Amino acid sequence: MGDHGRCDCGDAEAIRGLLSDYGRLLDQRDYGAWAALFAPEGEWVGGEAYGTIAGREELAGFAIREFMATPPCVHMLGNMKIAVEGEQADAWSRWMLVEQGDRALRVALAGHYSDRLVKLEGGWRFLRREVTLDLPAAR
Amino acid sequence: MGDHGRCDCGDAEAIRGLLSDYGRLLDQRDYGAWAALFAPEGEWVGGEAYGTIAGREELAGFAIREFMATPPCVHMLGNMKIAVEGEQADAWSRWMLVEQGDRALRVALAGHYSDRLVKLEGGWRFLRREVTLDLPAAR
Amino acid sequence: MGDHGRCDCGDAEAIRGLLSDYGRLLDQRDYGAWAALFAPEGEWVGGEAYGTIAGREELAGFAIREFMATPPCVHMLGNMKIAVEGEQADAWSRWMLVEQGDRALRVALAGHYSDRLVKLEGGWRFLRREVTLDLPAAR
Numbered sequence: 001m002g003d004h005g006r007c008d009c010g011d012a013e014a015i016r017g018l019l020s021d022y023g024r025l026l027d028q029r030d031y032g033a034w035a036a037l038f039a040p041e042g043e044w045v046g047g048e049a050y051g052t053i054a055g056r057e058e059l060a061g062f063a064i065r066e067f068m069a070t071p072p073c074v075h076m077l078g079n080m081k082i083a084v085e086g087e088q089a090d091a092w093s094r095w096m097l098v099e100q101g102d103r104a105l106r107v108a109l110a111g112h113y114s115d116r117l118v119k120l121e122g123g124w125r126f127l128r129r130e131v132t133l134d135l136p137a138a139r
Numbered sequence: 140m141g142d143h144g145r146c147d148c149g150d151a152e153a154i155r156g157l158l159s160d161y162g163r164l165l166d167q168r169d170y171g172a173w174a175a176l177f178a179p180e181g182e183w184v185g186g187e188a189y190g191t192i193a194g195r196e197e198l199a200g201f202a203i204r205e206f207m208a209t210p211p212c213v214h215m216l217g218n219m220k221i222a223v224e225g226e227q228a229d230a231w232s233r234w235m236l237v238e239q240g241d242r243a244l245r246v247a248l249a250g251h252y253s254d255r256l257v258k259l260e261g262g263w264r265f266l267r268r269e270v271t272l273d274l275p276a277a278r
Numbered sequence: 279m280g281d282h283g284r285c286d287c288g289d290a291e292a293i294r295g296l297l298s299d300y301g302r303l304l305d306q307r308d309y310g311a312w313a314a315l316f317a318p319e320g321e322w323v324g325g326e327a328y329g330t331i332a333g334r335e336e337l338a339g340f341a342i343r344e345f346m347a348t349p350p351c352v353h354m355l356g357n358m359k360i361a362v363e364g365e366q367a368d369a370w371s372r373w374m375l376v377e378q379g380d381r382a383l384r385v386a387l388a389g390h391y392s393d394r395l396v397k398l399e400g401g402w403r404f405l406r407r408e409v410t411l412d413l414p415a416a417r
Contacts (some may be wrong), residue, residue: 074233155358
């Protein structure tokens, strides 16, 4: 993901839109639309805690189970770094999960995404999204 | 707001600057400059709680009243999705309001913006900014 | 930092990557790589509390001392406004420091960066980063 001078801005804009949609659709609990942000064979990789979820149907089912019993939340996304190479791209970004507690909002978790993206006929999709939890850190 | 391959990056950069200025000027409590980020006939749409505020003078007065008695705060902005179509554009983005409490900082509110933007002679401006509160959610 | 219509998107993308790396490398406590994000004569300007730190070796030493005794943290970055003018650029952005407390995550501090950037042979670097603390505010 080095610096690059080529003018791939339409692609980078579309990828930023994809990264934004990921959070928006999870927060709206629209799991079918969320799963469609992945390539048909796309993977969500959650490390030892979650393993790898692959394919849109599996992804939608996974998200439904994970968020079923959770309070209203907002994914705050930032620090986006995007490097486009033709029809593929890499991205790194930060996420922070803000949850509604009984008496106040709270920052429940924070971490980062490492993405491999692919440009399909319908637009950019996640080929592989690796999700890492940074806070709370294992101590 | 579909994917788009056109190279409208100078416009998208300028719009990101506008979205950033919105938060910066509110946090600096520079309400006149903040209101000038809107088109002369621009609207701030706050739903049932706030209704629609239109025009720069009305906007500045509204912001003064709203923030008069509030503690120092920071608007944290992210998840920006921008789609430019010629001299107009749509955007979606997230906001989080961090406030200074008596003993600590706290995430007071979080939500999202849906924007209709217009390119005027002086640059991009808000034609209509719809502000939605997501957290705390109505339960 | 006015609006600009030129297509300097490859540069703006690279600068966004640099701003993202700044947070990522601090949070990973990779201080040598973090210091290398600055130009050889680059400055970190922290106002009355910190003064000016200049040069990569001094910068790395400073970061080591500052973060040595601090809990795991995440720099959440957003509100990025970037204006490129040839081989130099200006940027304004927000930062929020989320720290791991004993029982929960907490927003410890929030502020903003004002940057002067330069394009060197190896890519964009910080010539001068001015760091301002906005919250907690002096009252």
